[in-house]
Amino acid sequence: MDKTNLKPIIIVIVMGVIVGALILSWDKTVSRDDDAGSVSVDDRNSEEKKGPKGGKLFTTDNFSVEVTIYEKGVPPQFRLYLYENDKPLPPTAAQAAITLSRLGAPAQLVKFKAEGNYLLGDQVVVEPHSFDAAIAVEWMGKTFHWGYSQIEARIEMSDETLESSGVEIETAGPAILRPKLQLPGVVTFNHHNIVRVVPRVPGIVVNVERHLGGQVEKGEVLAVIESQVLAELRSQYLAAQKRLDLARITFEREQQLWKEKITAKQDYLTAQQLSSEAEIALELASAKLRAFGEQPEKLNQVKNLTRFEIRAPISGLVITKEIARGEVLKEDKEIFTLADVSTMYAALTVYPKDLNVIKIGQTAIIKAVASDVKGEGVVSYISAFIDEQTRTAQARITLDNKERQWRAGMFINIALIAEEIEVPVAVSMDALQTLHDWTVVFGRYGEYFEARPLELGRSDGEQVEVLEGLSAGEKYAGGNSFAIKAELGKSGATHDH
Structure with a gap:
């Protein structure tokens, strides 16, 4: 095998050893072995030096490397600039690699190739830019090693602090999403259970036994007339x-x-x-x-x-009353309307674009707008036409109302469960926060929380699919995660590269 081709492999092996040593020690160390041709410097605790390009400048003897992360109009990538005695060197003069160690993630090896007047990394540096970096550069027969730490969107919180803050820890993993179609609606009486009462014989009202809003049983006397x-x-x-x-x-x-x-x-x-x-x-x-x-x-x-007792034909609620003592009644006058409220209807408005989603027999979750009343029902009717004025269709959901919690006229929100979708990784919607321009969750690693920007997929309003940014099995802050965002703001963490 060509010795030239072996050089990148040797660099990676040496670099891995150095990374382990750098992570275990935070003190500045300098070692020099001229026979081995290797120089190592850990600049984590040194005063940071900036290079001509605004990046971090690392110098040993007369050789310098400037490390930058370039992200203007492109995904973030490392760019390395080489110098000898503060004068630029061509990027082909050296070979380089950087190993990044992050919380809760395997090490990321970034290799470089010459591009213009710099060495360009072959991988995107994902956000947040919070990591330990081990740099290895081969120049003039020597291998130089430097290391530095960069912390971003990270905060330390003990278990005691978590408990007092009410932050709940959850685990990302597979989930079954149940996407819901949200529609407005109103509760109405089940018109199949409405009965209009007429006296059937003319006469004079001598007594009214039941009144508006009252509950009656089948066979109870509603009114008495003389006919x-x-x-x-x-x-x-x-x-x-x-x-x-x-x-x-x-x-x-x-x-x-x-x-x-x-x-x-x-x-x-x-x-x-x-x-x-x-x-x-x-x-x-x-x-x-x-x-x-x-x-x-x-x-x-x-x-x-002459006495005639008008009795309730069904058990139900008196919803209208048009009768008074002393009144002369005709046989066909509607004097009472009774409604059996053991079942009610949720009448909903369906837009044409949603007609292919809603189906007869479909399960729906119904919630009152002005109260905490909740329930479930099934779609029992969908109109076969679209209203010319509103350009919408009508549908009905049958509600069980044995507990008398639903009342006619209540405004409601209906969530129709469209389908069930299995996803490999999902997180709670309550866990999502906005940080900088990212949608993040805060991953839990030991006693640290660190922001994890996510690429999100489908959602059912309770859980959301994670396409990138978090793996199954990782722990994250669920409920009350805003407390971590608040603490992060107090700590003054910045988005500075």
């Missing part, structure tokens, strides 16, 4: 009943006399006909009474033939 029409029908029934009783007695007597050959058959047949006619008349009178909700068989117990 002359009903009195006549009841009288007709009672008279028909007496005529039938008399006709049956006559028929039974004539039947017995005919059997004994005492009377003519014609008298027997006439009595039979009159009995049948009386029975038909009674059935007709009974049918008229039953049409008004009467029980004719109990009519003999009624003392006042």
